[in-house]
Amino acid sequence: MTNTKTRGKVLWTVVTILVLIYALFPVISILATSFKAPSDLTSGKFLPSSGKATTSNYEQILVGDAQGLFLSALRNSIGISLIATFIAVVLATLCAYAIARLDFPGKKLVLTTALAVSIFPVISIVTPLFNLWRTIGLYDTWLGLIIPYLSLTLPISIWTLAAFFRQIPWELEQAAQVDGATTWQAFRKAIVPLAAPGVFTTAIIAFFIAWNDFVYGISLTSTEAARPVPAALAFFTGASQFEAPTGAISAAAIIVTIPIVLLVLLFQRQIVSGLTSGAVKG
């Protein structure tokens, strides 16, 4: 009995470590690369050569030559992703609530359309969108990216939130109504607080999608006015044409990872918190 238990534990530990290595190795590799001096890049070693570790890559993108390119891109990325996430979550919350609670004609259609939209390959839409945006003046603007990002984030938000709302017992809302709440009050005071973990989860997923987008970012922008970080990285150049910008790109990659990690750590409690436990007989 104890034997099988410890063996199971060992097995799980091994599996966990393997998965961790698989997932984190690239990140650590990039982190190591970001501290390498340009001359050290081709050394073929995993870690920077001793004595040659440098923060010059970070200096370059934060205060040096690439500062203009990187910081404006960072600003764009944060702004555009946050706005797209916010709009997607608000719309998806209302939409998912209606889908979970109400019986209306076309309910299935909404869900299948949402799915169909997210199945469409981004690359096939980007060219027509490029032409359209140029004609109507949305090319190289924040709005010009927010709209396509919504098409990516809304479907998944609607699906996750609809599944989430279905778990919330309807009785809670009815109880609130009997207790004297209007429909809106019942939604706001009984349902929204319970849905919060789901909303946070959805928001984070939506934010990832917008934050990580590359195709729209590089195709629908041309200047620092709207270019997001993933696209901006492609425009990094080395100090001379004989130097690869690998170090600077690695440093930038590390910096753009930080907000995501912070976000997850910050909202971890909300995501994990016990959903609706205790609401009804459990």
Add this chain to the structure above:
Amino acid sequence: MASITLNHLVKKYGDGFPAVNDISIDIADGEFIILVGPSGCGKSTLLRMIVGLEDITDGDLLINGQRVNDKAPRDRNLAMVFQNYALYPHLTVYENIAFPLRLAKGKHSEEQVDKLVTEAAATLELTDHLQRKPANLSGGQRQRVAMGRAIVRQADAFLFDEPLSNLDAKLRGQMRSEISQMQRRLGVTSVYVTHDQTEAMTLGDRVAVLKKGELQQIASPRELYEQPVNLFVAGFIGSPSMNFLPATLEGNVLRTAVGDLEIPAEKARKAAGKKVVLVGVRPEFFEDAKLVEDHKRSNGSTFMATLTHTEWLGNEQYGYINFDPAPEMRELLNNLARDMDADELRPQVVVTLDAASRIRGGREAELWLDTRKLHLFDAETGENLTRDAEAGAELTRQAGEERAEEIATAQQADGHGNGNGTGFSSGTSGRTDGAPHGQGNGAPVDAAATRSGGATAAGGKRSAG
């Protein structure tokens, strides 16, 4: 405080199926009404129509004489306890109870809210748990919080949707008596949905038996038990349930599968002209013929039967007699069983015998049957041919008087007692340590407490079988 009038209420769903069909009930102020029936009979739907969570297809719903069909739930001023409690998991017990008060903005100051919540919590013994979250409470405590949310505001009526069905048997008995006492003390009109007939019999002033969306009979528990209108009510109320024996009538003699029974001429006259009748006999109408006192013997008739087996329970014992009905009768009995949620009614007679009886399975024995009490039912329509409507009405009238008296004494006791909740909580503690319950209360409550205690004991006995 309110009276509720259901006037030909109909609920039809999209496919035209009437879940509730033409139900009319007058619920008097302060009355405790039970809606009971097998699953799918429309009892919960009816309750939800009253509270406003289901639209009313046809008919009128009046609260205090005012038509409220089109009013939103929050404008009806009713309080409801849900089957799964529906507590708000993100709020503490205190805030859960205060929720209805906070919604009525501006009506209560912070001190008033605090006072009302503390009072309600004291009544329900929740004072120690006010700052906890529902997730950390036991089932019984959650149930109390749900009740607290209902009693904290001055609602016109309480609606209960199977509130005890999620509790274990012991807690259920305890909560049942607490609900009963609380209702008497507050004197609030209550409608209570249940499928548990012990709850129905012990709690209700009047019980409405529903079947397939139609009201079968509404009467006091005693009237339902003693003077049921039809086969369905007779079979549904009582546990073990009433035995139905197909029989042919010849003069004053019923020829049944278990033997010939002579019945009073008056009963035979009412069933005259029917070729086949169903005899409804409750198990306790039977007795071991040897143990029947001589002066009672003439009230019934005796017959010989072979019991398959007996079950001795200490205070009484059950005996079982199998019989073989004619095929067309078997069909009838099976239909009846289906109506009552059972798969098949076994062609079996259950008899309750005195615990001292030495009758055992396998041997032929002489049984005595009190023929004054049996009922004859029309085999086709299920109608009770021998129902004494007047006697029934009298039973319900008596129940009404008792109710008024109980409310008066309970409230009086509350008035000059040691304030809110005293009688209530001592009742509870009396129950938990097994002492006779109601002890320590002032004299005026004793009558009410003893009665409900007795009823609970009877209920316990019944469910044990």
